[in-house]
Amino acid sequence: xxxxxxxxxxxxxxxxxxxxxxxxxxxxxxxxxxxxxxxxxxxxxxxxxxxxxxxxxxxxxxxxxxxxxxxxxxxxxxxxxxxxxxxxxxxxxxxxxxxxxxxxxxxxxxxxxxxxxxxxxxxxxxxxxxxxxxxxxxxxxxxxxxxxxxxxxxxxxxxxxxxxxxxxxxxxxxxxxxxxxxxxxxxxxxxxxxxxxxxxxxxxxxxxxxxxxxxxxxxxxxxxxxxxxxxxxxxxx
Amino acid sequence: xxxxxxxxxxxxxxxxxxxxxxxxxxxxxxxxxxxxxxxxxxxxxxxxxxxxxxxxxxxxxxxxxxxxxxxxxxxxxxxxxxxxxxxxxxxxxxxxxxxxxxxxxxxxxxxxxxxxxxxxxxxxxxxxxxxxxxxxxxxxxxxxxxxxxxxxxxxxxxxxxxxxxxxxxxxxxxxxxxxxxxxxxxxxxxxxxxxxxxxxxxxxxxxxxxx
Numbered sequence: 001x002x003x004x005x006x007x008x009x010x011x012x013x014x015x016x017x018x019x020x021x022x023x024x025x026x027x028x029x030x031x032x033x034x035x036x037x038x039x040x041x042x043x044x045x046x047x048x049x050x051x052x053x054x055x056x057x058x059x060x061x062x063x064x065x066x067x068x069x070x071x072x073x074x075x076x077x078x079x080x081x082x083x084x085x086x087x088x089x090x091x092x093x094x095x096x097x098x099x100x101x102x103x104x105x106x107x108x109x110x111x112x113x114x115x116x117x118x119x120x121x122x123x124x125x126x127x128x129x130x131x132x133x134x135x136x137x138x139x140x141x142x143x144x145x146x147x148x149x150x151x152x153x154x155x156x157x158x159x160x161x162x163x164x165x166x167x168x169x170x171x172x173x174x175x176x177x178x179x180x181x182x183x184x185x186x187x188x189x190x191x192x193x194x195x196x197x198x199x200x201x202x203x204x205x206x207x208x209x210x211x212x213x214x215x216x217x218x219x220x221x222x223x224x225x226x227x228x229x230x231x232x233x234x235x236x237x
Numbered sequence: 238x239x240x241x242x243x244x245x246x247x248x249x250x251x252x253x254x255x256x257x258x259x260x261x262x263x264x265x266x267x268x269x270x271x272x273x274x275x276x277x278x279x280x281x282x283x284x285x286x287x288x289x290x291x292x293x294x295x296x297x298x299x300x301x302x303x304x305x306x307x308x309x310x311x312x313x314x315x316x317x318x319x320x321x322x323x324x325x326x327x328x329x330x331x332x333x334x335x336x337x338x339x340x341x342x343x344x345x346x347x348x349x350x351x352x353x354x355x356x357x358x359x360x361x362x363x364x365x366x367x368x369x370x371x372x373x374x375x376x377x378x379x380x381x382x383x384x385x386x387x388x389x390x391x392x393x394x395x396x397x398x399x400x401x402x403x404x405x406x407x408x409x410x411x412x413x414x415x416x417x418x419x420x421x422x423x424x425x426x427x428x429x430x431x432x433x434x435x436x437x438x439x440x441x442x443x444x445x446x447x448x
Contacts, residue, residue, distance in 0.1 A: 049379055054300075055341020060350050064339075064398040075363075075382075077346030090398070094309065094339055096300025101322050124320075138294040139322055139380040153394045157310035157335075159303070190304050228350045 005117040006080040013199035016185040021176040026207040031148050034168035036200030038147040039097045039123045039185040042080040050076045054093050054143035060224040069221045078232040080105040080180050082218035085173040088166045097123035098190050107197035123187035130183045149189040161191035177232045194228035252447035258440030259429035261365035263373045266417040276389045276413040278441035280405030282428035283388040284342045285361045287325045290420035295321045297339040313337040318366035325421050330414035333407045337392040343430045352432040365426035402435045
């Protein structure tokens with residue numbers, strides 16, 4: 001099967017970006033260095049009121065994390081994107097993102113005058129900058145995905161950050177099931193124990209792909225996903 | 238008089254109201270006031286969102302709250318934070334012991350995914366939330382509905398990452414007290430979910446008190 005590459009790009013550590021992924025395209029994200037964290041949010045480009053919903057994603061699939069076979073649900077019972085492949089077995093979605101206070105407390109403030117583009121940036125400001133480019137603002141800030149990060153909860157609910165969750169070259173492939181505004185920030189996880197400000201770069205590749213077939217892994221992961229695909233496909237009939 | 242009011246007899250209760258299942262409520266709670274939510278008959282979900290009354294875009298953040306306390310469950314001592322890191326409310330009493338904040342609110346659309354396509358026209362929390370915010374004249378709308386708290390709901394997570402709505406830990410008369418640390422607007426949907434055993438398929442009233 002030939003794979004058509006639509007574009008290739010990369011995002012440096014500590015940076016942010018946003019772009020549209022059309023239905024039936026794949027975004028392959030590679031953690032070049034390993035142990036990276038990529039903050040991601042998804043909005044239906046055709047109606048940006050419809051957006052990624054952490055709770056609906058988790059409870060539909062009876063899971064606390066995302067991995068190969070899982071899908072990212074919107075708040076409208078539809079699927080924004082599917083994780084069709086992932087060499088990394090755990091992606092976090094319950095931890096949110098860094099803000100001015102968390103970054104300054106852990107790593108200190110470092111501004112542009114001192115550090116140029118190596119200044120200390122936080123994920124919340126990065127995401128808000130990108131959201132504003134599409135007419136969105138704080139009201140559109142919701143719980144995000146932290147690709148390549150692992151956070152577990154014990155029986156008492158206490159959270160643990162699991163280091164070394166992602167090796168150099170680990171990747172995740174997202175197949176978009178609708179036209180989606182993707183907002184990314186390459187920012188360290190809020191529970192990353194490293195005392196050093198060291199956000200990782202990621203390689204991005206966009207590929208053309210076919211729609212999910214009847215035997216698709218993600219569609220058949222659970223009966224809920226079958227209905228999620230049905231709801232999504234209704235708007236493209 | 239039911240037993241859960243006894244200890245309040247000497248207090249000046251400003252508001253005392255029973256919220257039937259399937260109804261929603263939006264109300265200001267001033268800094269220093271306490272909101273009590275009573276699970277009158279047990280295991281009834283009080284789906285709750287909180288807004289900074291002076292800047293409603295600054296609203297409850299489930300993720301910031303659980304990261305700050307390093308724990309996914311809410312109970313006495315939990316500080317309910319906003320997206321700007323402001324302290325909205327604090328749980329000062331809790332006779333239930335554990336409340337969920339990652340399970341979200343039910344909706345017509347998510348019911349079709351979770352249960353079956355023909356559940357689309359059943360009443361839901363997010364329809365209740367929308368009904369409250371479009372009628373409150375407070376400039377809130379769908380964009381302002383984010384990850385909420387489910388008081389009295391038990392959504393255990395295993396170490397290997399399984400997540401399920403389990404039988405409740407709550408019971409008749411159990412309550413939670415929320416102290417407002419700033420002027421806030423509280424939005425509650427008394428959950429009408431009929432497809433989930435967590436409330437024994439029987440939604441029941443909640444009592445709301447402010448003092």
